[in-house]
Each structure stands twice: as structure tokens, then as C-alpha cells.
């Protein structure tokens with residue numbers, strides 16, 4: 205019997221954790237894993253990132269040029285942005301609710317704060333530095349940044365996805381506006397390119413179970429001092445509860461509004477979720493998210509090609525929820541008084557901060573600085589605050605990335621349904637791809 209891909213990935217993950225725990229016990233274990241196992245995972249992440257930009261370009265041009273009129277596209281665009289902002293605000297509100305009920309900051313002792321702030325002071329200051337670099341650029345810089353001045357430069361940088369999206373939409377719309385006979389060869393080229401890139405995703409995914417093994421094994425051997433996890437247990441638990449509530453919200457939307465069963469949804473999206481967990485990067489997961497949403501959840505390309513890449517860059521429900529919980533936790537632990545209006549400030553700044561967070565590991569923590577600064581927290585306190593949560597950031601990053609990706613998939617289905625572009629899935633068997641090649 206052939207195992208479904210998500211089971212293979214899950215088995216790879218479990219074996220990776222077990223291998224990591226075993227290798228940790230040997231003096232040479234960490235070095236061995238870093239030198240000989242980790243590279244497999246690194247190559248896999250690089251391969252996924254490698255195809256992200258070509259995939260966005262090909263599928264967005266195909267998506268737009270398949271549309272018969274542009275007005276449909278603007279309605280998709282507008283709905284996407286509005287729904288993304290709404291889901292982000294819901295996520296932050298859930299985070300605020302949970303953290304105010306659980307009160308995780310109360311249980312942290314002064315010794316723990318001291319110990320953690322010593323242990324992670326330098327990590328915290330590097331996060332503050334990155335945030336300062338990002339912030340020093342005026343309120344409209346995010347819009348200005350969206351417009352590239354050189355498309356080749358933009359496509360050469362995975363961090364410039366919004367610029368690539370901007371150019372591609374512009375290009376796709378103009379393709380619709382020129383004479384059809386002239387547009388045809390260009391369209392056919394991008395249609396073909398799209399198929400090639402999707403096939404690349406298929407083939408890369410055959411390697412996924414081994415890659416997640418490598419990623420998790422190296423993560424486990426590199427983790428230091430698990431004792432600190434216990435001290436931060438209530439904080440971590442608050443984030444996890446919040447993220448779980450978000451998952452329930454997504455499943456409810458899919459079940460009650462979209463009319464698809466939870467099993468259908470989770471089975472369709474789980475490989476992307478497992479990859480999000482293993483890589484902590486929604487950008488690296490993007491090719492798989494797009495592929496799953498289109499082929500397994502039945503959303504048509506016109507929608508996925510826009511909604512998924514934009515979502516990976518600006519819609520981070522898990523990250524924004526985490527930022528809300530972390531901000532309040534830090535204030536509670538450091539006895540920094542907050543009023544009701546401060547909670548509103550958190551909703552506003554965490555929404556902006558999650559939009560501004562890059563879809564890469566640890567980015568959410570950098571932008572947390574923006575939230576804390578908006579609360580008026582002085583720099584020294586802020587450093588201690590960041591150091592406080594650093595120890596558990598990676599596992600929480602893995603989980604919030606899962607929610608980021610699941611949120612994008614849910615919104616893609618929602619938009620697909622609302623514009624009549626949600627059909628039956630056309631799943632392909634991943635293993636058949638190899639058979640085809642060989």
C-alpha cells in the first residue's frame with residue numbers, strides 16, 4: 205500500500221526528532237548532524253525558494269490572462285486585502301483574550317528573568333537592531349517599496365515578492381489589453397512555464413520526507429537548555445492555545461461557510477502545514493501551499509496565483525497572534541503597566557507588524573520590537589523582554605508558521621467560493637511523477 209505524502213512527511217519528522225535526541229548524547233553527535241545531515245534540509249529549503257519567484261510570475265500571468273475581464277481581478281484583489289486584514293485582527297483579538305485570561309507573566313520569577321536576560325542579551329539586541337533598520341523609513345515606505353525600479357533586481361531577491369507581484373500583475377493586465385494574436389505566444393510561453401514549475405514542485409516534494417528528517421534532527425541537536433522551556437511554559441501554552449483556536453476558526457469557516465469537510469481541508473493542506481512546521485518559513489512553503497490549494501482544495505489558478513503569494517507576504521495570523529501574546533506577556537512579567545487603550549494599540553501595531561514581517565524564520569520576533577515600542581517601552585526594558593522569550597521562540601515560530609499558511613489557504617478557499625472559482629480538486633499522485641520521469 206502506498207502511503208500518502210503527509211504520512212511520509214510526518215514519519216520523517218518523528219524519526220528526525222528521535223535521531224536528534226539520540227545524537228545529542230554523543231560528543232561528536234552535534235557536529236555529525238550539522239555536517240552530514242543538516243545539509244539535506246538546507247538544500248531542500250533552497251530548492252523550494254529557488255522556484256518561488258518563477259512560480260509566482262508564471263502562475264500569476266497565467267491566472268490573469270485566463271480571466272476574461274479585468275474587473276473580476278480587481279474584485280479578487282480588493283476582497284483578498286480586506287479579508288486578510290479581518291483575519292489578522294481576529295487573530296490578534298484571540299491572542300489578547302487568551303493572554304489576558306491565562307496571565308502567563310505572573311508566574312515568572314525574578315530569578316528566571318535575570319537568568320534569561322543574561323543568557324539571551326546579545327540575541328535580543330540583534331533583533332532590536334534589525335527592527336530599527338526596518339523602521340527608519342517613514343510610514344508610506346511599505347507602499348513605495350512595492351514598486352520596483354528594476355524588475356531583474358526584484359526577481360533576484362526572494363524578499364522582494366511584493367515587487368514581483370506588482371510587476372507581474374501590471375504585465376498580466378497589459379497582456380489582456382493588447383491584440384489577442386500578439387498576446388497569444390506570450391501567454392502560451394507562460395502557460396508552459398507554469399506547468400514546468402509545477403512539475404518542479406512535484407519532484408522537489410518527493411524529497412520532502414527525508415528533508416524534514418534532516419531539518420528536525422538538526423533542530424533537536426542544536427537546541428540548548430530545555431529547562432528554560434518549563435519556566436516559560438505558561439507563555440508558550442498561551443500562544444499554542446491561541447493558535448489552536450485560530451485553527452478551529454479556519455476549520456469552522458471551511459465547514460460551515462465553504463461547505464467542505466474538515467477532513468477534506470486538512471488532508472489537502474497538511475503537507476504544506478508540515479513543511480511550514482519544519483521550515484518555519486511561509487515563503488519557503490509557498491510553492492507547496494499554492495500547489496495544494498489549487499490541486500487538492502480545488503481553488504482555481506486565477507485565485508491561488510494572487511491570494512497565496514500575497515498571503516505569504518502580508519497575511520500572518522499566527523505571527524500577529526503571537527506578537528499580541530508576547531507583548532502582553534513581557535509587560536506582565538516586567539510589571540510594565542498597560543491600560544485598555546494599550547490593547548488597542550497592540551491590535552493596530554501587531555496588524556502592521558505582521559504585514560511587515562518577512563516570511564522567514566524568526567521574523568515575527570523582529571517586528572515584535574515595533575509593537576513594544578508603540579507601547580512606549582524603553583529600549584533597556586525591551587531588550588530584557590525579548591531576551592525573556594527567546595528560548596522558546598523557535599518552537600513557537602514553527603507553530604505560528606503553520607497557522608500563517610493555513611490562514612492563507614482558508615482565505616484562498618473563501619475568495620474562490622465568493623467569486624465562483626472553487627471547483628473539484630484535481631489531485632495528482634506525487635509518486636507517479638517519479639515513475640513518469642524514470
Ligand code: ASP
Pocket residue numbers: 484485486487520522523561562563564565566567568569601604605608
Ligand atoms: N516564520 C514566520 C513565517 O515565515 C514568520 C514569523 O512569525 O517569524 O511565516
